[in-house]
Amino acid sequence: MNATTPEGLDAHLVVERGAFRIDLRLHVAPGETVALLGPNGAGKTTALRALAGLEALTDGHIALNGAVLDGAACSTVPPEDRRIGVVFQDYLLFPHLTAIDNVAFGPRRRGTGRAEARALASAWLDRVGLAGFGKRRPKQLSGGQAQRVALARALAADPALLLLDEPLAALDARTRLDTRAELHRHLAEHTGPAIVVTHDPVDALMLADRLVVVEDGRAVQEGDAESVTARPRTDYIARLVGLNLYRGKASGTAIRLDSGAVLTAAEALEGEAFAAFPPSAVALYRSEPDGSPRNTWEATVAGVHRHGDHLRVQLDGPLRAAADVTPAAAAQLGLEPGQRIWAAVKATEIRAYPA
């Protein structure tokens, strides 16, 4: 284990429930926001619940600012004593309390007087742009407003660690855009560590300083937005960022893929490697193209569908890939499923990196 400073979060989460198991190491520095990005059922929410103390650890430990909250060496600290704020996916605002009493709930439990807690709650509602909404009940709030009350409620309790579970998933597209920008601002102001769970790469990229990609309960890739999106290591991320991704063995500029096909990249590399290229890098021809050194192969058109202002062509064959073509090019090629076609990708378009 690396010797992190006691500041921030240091956790090794192992939770086993039947056949399902998560095993995740997380280090989050004060002021840093980490996104747990992964498909549904990857164990992201379970990890969050374990951190909050709502799910018991099978093994591992949780330490926050040097204090051990859970682990083999000590008894488990219950959620009410952890000072970990959670913004739940469907907010879970108390329906019997007004917005201001919802926000004041945390401060009241931590021993703040009634009047002072209300003043604090009012200030927080102000900060999230909901001044004047204090007397509303949760069901009188729109989705975006409820989300902001939930955020204010979590922050008003002055949490040492902030957890957000799919904070934007329940919002419609328009509200989502505004709320995301505002949430980003509040996360930047939060001085403690923060973790955002999401299956939306845009949310992850916009809100977090660092991404941890979780699949099947494990971290499969970690890094800042740029490195994760430029060099995906799993099909899930490759699909999210719209790249064709292959794994194989590199020997110089040639990468022999598991399927037997060989790709030629510009840079030389040795050993296990990934090769990735965007669909826009694929050129399609009716007959075998000739010319400069590049990757060409014969493929079958598996499907064509609209993707933005161009068409995305799914190619079957030795190399399954997606290719983007303009509608004009598609018309010229007369693309239809089952058709045989030649595909080409320049070596300079292929990104190769060690696996």
Add this chain to the structure above:
Amino acid sequence: MTASNTKPAKRKRQSRRVPAALLAPAVIGLAFLILPLAGLLARTPWAELPARLAEPEMLAALRLSLLTATAATALSLLFGVPIAWLLARGDFPGRSVLRALVTVPLVLPPVVGGVALLLVFGRNGIIGSWLYDRFDITIPFTTTAVILAMTFVSMPFLVVSVEGALRGADLRFEEAAATLGAGRWTVFTHVTLPMVAPGVLAGAVLCWARALGEFGATITFAGNFPGRTQTMPLAVYLALQTDLEAAIVLSLILLAVSVIVLASLRDRWTATP
């Protein structure tokens, strides 16, 4: 109107028509439920009503009934809500057996309940003899006995209602409260209880109404002493043997109270919160 316009309207009406095989028994059943009440109203001596209502015995019975039913409801809330919580949230062996035991008074003939209470709290009963020897306290045939008898038969209504509400409550709200620093007791008082309040109120009203109508256990365990243990139902039964009109007036009052309770339950607590 064109043919195409009438067709959907006709079909709509057809789909709403109740089959005769259901309608006939429904009407007969409704008549059976409503006619006795109508009969009661028809036989009510309206002219003498004010004078009848002002009779001291009548007032005493009404006062005692309201007092004891309310006290029984308070006792049921005090002990029944924790029982409901245990049954809904507790994780211990024999929980289903306990649930069955708690609901026994629902199906037990009230007279049997009265006998059972007498055997426990009577002067020779297990607890009754101890109370008498140690504190010189006698429970049977007192107002306390009325309250205990009512509590015995009516508390299960509250427990069943509150347990149902607790089972339906979303536990994640309690988790949210815990992350905000609320301990288990605070979670119960500040989140769980307010969220199941409609269920608790409905249960309390049912419990109160059942206590108000209690007869069998009361007359067995508490007797029939005017002013002390003679509640409304007991007074009705007694009046029936001597003064039919008094029985009718007493019944009318009980009917009015029941209808008011039912109406308020409908309006306030069965509507969506």
